[in-house]
Amino acid sequence: MSGHIGWADLILVMEKKHVRRLRERFGDMLHDKRIVCLNIPDDYQFMDAELIEILISSVSEHIELPIDIS
Template structure:
């Protein structure tokens, strides 16, 4: 299964999620951001590639729907509701990501 994690700048939240979930053999994982200055800027290729798209906030979901309406049609977009108040690999962020994502897909111990 191919997982795409999206936040604003792809420096903290989505990049942390990529680093956590890329260790599970059952998943292929990428991350990207919606802002112009994102580390990796989300594009139509990312959307087309992904089986599941996880966004951190409502604004990310809205931006994807605005910019990639055709590509995102029929895709499952899950909002994790994780605010931009964590740094890369923050222990609390890791815990929240694992809990919220495990409500949707299997996350091995």
């Protein structure tokens, strides 16, 4: 995981508790990283269709997605 943080300019998380966990575990590595909390409850099943729609919508506000979401 720390290797991914090393090259990331932007880190997106679903909940505030995920931001806290990142800071606890990788605090020193995050000083120049932009962390965005999407405020999506982490109570969906893996690959849930509704979650995927929410993620596409939320993430596309921060980065250009290489998929057709129409």
